[in-house]
Amino acid sequence: MIETPELFTRCTVEREGAAGAAWLAELPGIVAELLEQWECAPDGEVMHGGVGIIVPVLRRTQERAVLKVSFPHPGNVHEPDAFEAWGGRGAVLLHERDDERFAMLLERVRTSTLEQVEDGDEVVAVAGRLSRRLAVPAPAHLPRLREQADSWEEQLRRDESELTHALPRYAVDAAVATVRELGRTQPDLLIHGDLHARNILRADREPWLAVDPKGHVGDPAYDGGTLLKTRALSLIGAEDLGKAVHRTVDVFVEAAEVERERVRRWAQLHAVQAAFWARRHGFRVARGGPLLDRITEFADHLAQLLTRPA
Template sequence: MTAYAPSLPADLVERWDIQSAELIADTRTSLVHRVIRRDGSGAISKQLKPEGLHELSGVDFLDWRQGSGSVRVLDRVETACLLEDAGTLMLKDYRLAHGEDAANDIILSVLAELHLASADTPTDSLVPLRSHFRPVFDRASREDRPELSAALTYSACIADDLLSSQTDIRPLHGDLHHENIVSGSERGWLAIDPQGLLGDPAYDVANVFGNPDGAFTDIIDPRRIIRLVDLFAPAIGCTREKILRYAIAHAGLSICWSLEGGDRISGEGNAMERFAFLNVARRMLEEPAVSL
């Protein structure tokens, strides 16, 4: 007997030959199901809501990668897609069991696959980094809380400088972190849920600094920040200072997204964590004793 969630349209059930489906995420931007098809294979169905249409560039990025470092797109229909099921083990959980160094090795491995050259021409739907950073430029210009205004203005200035001097511009995942790297299939660790951006590859590691979620003590630890800088600079092929500057720029952007979603700087949410990281990283960048 066929069993599937009511939120999965009948036409998709028929097109993708779905026998059963489990709703695993219902967010502001999408509905995500883990499905079993009639041939016994598993997959992930993702339906974008109106608020999530910006994620189409991420699907285009996956299409372009064709499984190199990321899940494969099996089929797509307008704003819905059928994706390879990468598994259920998130790098966030693996890190808890095996430690920071083991998790970082996996990030480097996935990053290398994502940045491998492709003979295929990238889609022109990828979002340029300057457009991606628009929220921090806009909010920094109108924020009236002095301490937050200072942090966002600093982040926006760094972002503007970085974006004006990008090198090796290429397609980027754009949202690489411990919950978007997953394992459990025979293909090992794979990236999911990309933003689908176009820009300097140094940005692709910026979000790692503010993750995993809930690891606040580690996130603001200067020793961890330096370790990540030391790992990512040679992997990307750029200076250590550039890696840290992109992390600071992204922290400001992440604060803006969180505030738009109703988060506050006070409390224990993402905005507070990124605000604290930004201030620690700024001191490190400006501290003469820290050689970058």
């Protein structure tokens, strides 16, 4: 039987409550059944991400792989669909899937992530090149991001009216305009949906491969906005933040071969949403106190910097 990492156990219970505790109690048995079903043997320490565990395994053929089992959640449903559509092109290979148990047998890659690369331009360029390769015609059954546009707009207006904040009206209006003008008419292309440097791992078959996709369908420039949001704190000490932010956009645009204005606008929307989210929920790295205040203030600043073109 596997031993579930203590941190993963604690975070799952804090986030999911009784349902999380019940799932954790069943998890060792689920893993044991899947190992037998897929003829695998454990081959290393159990690792974990935010919502799932990763068990290194050896297949019957002695091929190295990993068993991933995630907490049952709507956000995890289409991960295997994305891997199937890519077929290993820019992402890890999917060997087996068990949708009922939110489980997959995946190609094993290294544990080092793109986030550990010191050259910021290289981080953004690698992510951009992968984003370009992952943008393929999407299967018909995958969720379209355009279907979320109405709820995005409603949440923005609710946050603007209900929360105490320092965001100027023009910044919120610009985010709403992006939802209306870009959000409702997106292409039918498969995108990662949660593209950031921790979801890109070193590999042997290719230098870098993506993991943990959401399996969304929409504008590839959306992933550029997601990347910038997650890279933003690395720019917090920049001498000229505006220059550094727009440099990040430029590097991504060139590597991903997407329209610069679309990336900027998606990034601005992400920044406004993050500024409001901070006020309602905080972040994993800061639920309150001076650090959250600093991050929230930075998100406000970032949203305003991105509201107008460079």
